[in-house]
Structures are given as C-alpha cells and as structure tokens.
Amino acid sequence: xxxxxxxxxxxxxxxxxxxxxxxxxxxxxxxxxxxxxxxxxxxxxxxxxxxxxxxxxxxxxxxxxxxxxxxxxxxxxxxxxxxxxxxxxxxxxxxxxxxxxxxxxxxxxxxxxxxxxxxxxxxxxxxxxxxxxxxxxxxxxxxxxxxxxxxxxxxxxxxxxxxxxxxxxxxxxxxxxxxxxxxxxxxxxxxxxxxxxxxxxxxxxxxxxxxxxxxxxxxxxxxxxxxxxxxxxxxxxxxxxxxxxxxxxxxxxxxxxxxx
Numbered sequence: 001x002x003x004x005x006x007x008x009x010x011x012x013x014x015x016x017x018x019x020x021x022x023x024x025x026x027x028x029x030x031x032x033x034x035x036x037x038x039x040x041x042x043x044x045x046x047x048x049x050x051x052x053x054x055x056x057x058x059x060x061x062x063x064x065x066x067x068x069x070x071x072x073x074x075x076x077x078x079x080x081x082x083x084x085x086x087x088x089x090x091x092x093x094x095x096x097x098x099x100x101x102x103x104x105x106x107x108x109x110x111x112x113x114x115x116x117x118x119x120x121x122x123x124x125x126x127x128x129x130x131x132x133x134x135x136x137x138x139x140x141x142x143x144x145x146x147x148x149x150x151x152x153x154x155x156x157x158x159x160x161x162x163x164x165x166x167x168x169x170x171x172x173x174x175x176x177x178x179x180x181x182x183x184x185x186x187x188x189x190x191x192x193x194x195x196x197x198x199x200x201x202x203x204x205x206x207x208x209x210x211x212x213x214x215x216x217x218x219x220x221x222x223x224x225x226x227x228x229x230x231x232x233x234x235x236x237x238x239x240x241x242x243x244x245x246x247x248x249x250x251x252x253x254x255x256x257x258x259x260x
Contacts, residue, residue, distance in 0.1 A: 018044055018052055023061065023077060028140065032070035081138055090221055091123050093254045094213070098125050098223065101247040105240050108226045112148035112210075115140070117165050119149035122221075129231070144169050144183055145176045147198035147210035148222045154190035155212045155219035161187065176201045195241055196222075200229065207232050209240055211248040215255040223247055 021042055026033065029041075035053070039046045053071055056062040060076040085091055094111055102109040102125035111123040118140045143149025144165060153161050162180065169178040177183045190196045198208035210224035225240050 015052065018042070018048070019056065022049075022052065022056065023073070026062075026071070026073050027077070027138075032065055032072035034070055038071065085122055085137060088122065090215070090255065094221075094223070094251045095123070097247050097251045097254065098123060100250070101125070101223065101225070101243060102127075104243050105225055107231075107240070110148060110224045110226070111221060112146070112152075112224065113221050114143055114149065114152040117143055119143045119146055119152065119222075127226075129228075141202060142170055142172065144178075145172045145198070146202045146224075147196040147208035148224045150187060150190055150198070151196035151210040151212040151222040151224070152219055154187040154196060155214075158184055158187070172202050173200055173204045175199055175204075195244060198224075205229050207237075209237070209244055211244045213248055213251045213255065214257045215252070216257070223251060 021044075022038065025038070025042060033041065035046055035050060038044070038053075039049050042049070044052075053062055057064065057071075057074070060074045062071050063074040064071055090113075091111065098109050098111060106128045108127040109125040110121050112119045112121050119142075121137050121139045124137055141149070143153055153164075156164070162184075165180070165183075169176070169180065169183065171178050177186055194211065196210045196212075198206075198210070200206060202208065205228055206226055207229055208224050208226045210222045212219050212222045215221075223244065225244060227236070227240065
C-alpha cells in the first residue's frame, strides 16, 4: 500500500469531524451559541452547519433555547459524559481515597486528568463549609493555571510539556503563570518537593494544593484540595500537604503502583 493510499484510508470523514468539533466547542464555551456564532467560531459554512445541527438536535445531542435560534448541548451528551466517568477505573479505585481526604481536611477535593493542554475534573467531594470553590465534574481548565494540571505536567518530560502547551498561555487571574520559562522553573520546583500549589492562579481568593498519582509508569491524574484564602494559613497548609501526601500513597497503592 502506498503512502497516498494510507493517507486516504485515514482521512477523517468531514461530516463526522464537524459533528465532533461542534460538541467539543459547545462543551468548551459552556453556553448556547447562534448559528452565525458557531459558523464563525468553527469556520463551517452556515448551510452545512445548519443541516448538521438539525440532525444532532433530532437525535438529542443538541438542544435549542425557546427561540430556536441558540444551540447548546443536549441530554445525550450528558449521558455519554456520565457513562465515561462511571466506567473509569481510576475514578472507581480512588473513590475511597477522595472520601477519606475530604473527611480529613473538610475542604473541596478533586480528581483531575490531563487532556492535551487542559485538565478535566473527573470527580469531586464537596467542602463542609458554605464558602467554597465553584466547580463541576467535566469542567475543563488550562493545565498551567491549576494545581492539578501543574502536578501532572511536572511529571512529564519538559520538552514534551513545551510542545503540549500553546505558545500563548492564557491568564485566568493576575497570578496565572503565563511565561514559559517561569512555568518550567515552577514545574521543576513541584517535581522536587512532590506537590503543586495554585496560588490564586485559577480563581482569585482560592489556594489549591495537588499531588500527581502514578500508575504503571504513567502519570495522567492528580488529586487536589481547594481552600478559600480566608481559611488558609501556614499551619492549615502544612496539615493539608501532609494529608495530600498520605492520600497519594493510598491512591497509588489502590492503582497498583509499586514504590521502589
């Protein structure tokens, strides 16, 4: 088989590719979009886009607002996302670890996974306090701006991280690290101390601590604890770090990682 024939066999089906682009875009923006906005955002002609959206709407993947002019994700997208989380073995095997950690520290706890240049929340345990971080399973955030993401990035080859991340690092707050060299130094420091800190880099007023968890030599996941700055001091942080390091040992043991 020639190289040309191989490329032809693996060329994406345009309608399928566009359908997936629509789903991923609507998930990323988190709000309904008009036909014109989607056409502009995705570079798809309105005529082609309209036909795809109507088909997706009929099958429950897309829904509209009462005017019928703005499109958002439908219930089938929720069902597929929920099924992914329910069937993920890391989510299942770390559930008791998250429960115990949340009970011990009394703060919001997350399990997240690196996906490209982003980190995605796979599981969450709520804080016992009324004042807490707003978040949701399935939420996607830039990895460089979160403790979860930085914890996992710190365990990757630095050259691979540079290729993985965009040239322009988006700032979510004034504290977000947006300089690649400074981020490289930060990841080296995280690797040395064994845990990551998000110093109001994702959300102002929130400090997060995270540890990467290893399995079979792979590092894609991390556990974090998010605390409003009003409840954070040196003693509280030291206690949370100790709890996080113990949680990492429990999680890695449950995942079959053997320490040497």
